[in-house]
Amino acid sequence: MTEKKEIIIKNYMEDIVRKNLNEQLEKRDDLCKCELCKNDIFAYSLNHLPPKYVVTDKGHIYTKLQEMEFQFNADVTREVLKAIEFVKKNKRHE
Numbered sequence: 409m410t411e412k413k414e415i416i417i418k419n420y421m422e423d424i425v426r427k428n429l430n431e432q433l434e435k436r437d438d439l440c441k442c443e444l445c446k447n448d449i450f451a452y453s454l455n456h457l458p459p460k461y462v463v464t465d466k467g468h469i470y471t472k473l474q475e476m477e478f479q480f481n482a483d484v485t486r487e488v489l490k491a492i493e494f495v496k497k498n499k500r501h502e
């Protein structure tokens with residue numbers, strides 16, 4: 409073996425949700441976008457979506473991520489939207 413590859417285990421759903429969430433938040437000005445609320449939205453979305461774990465080397469992440477994004481983006485958009493509404497109604501700070 410000449411090339412050393414770093415093998416990792418990864419939940420692609422996290423990256424897809426994070427990206428989708430940032431895109432949706434950019435379009436809204438009716439919500440709090442602090443770290444707490446953003447992470448609440450992130451966690452709520454992930455709890456309502458199936459995890460997509462893969463074992464891969466770092467070089468392959470991005471092509472695979474695009475495929476998965478294409479496949480799951482409609483579901484992710486729906487869940488992120490629900491999460492936004494939930495957190496908006498259940499804000500944990502003043």
Ligand SMILES: [Zn+2]
Binds near residue numbers: 442445446501
């Ligand atoms: Zn907030």
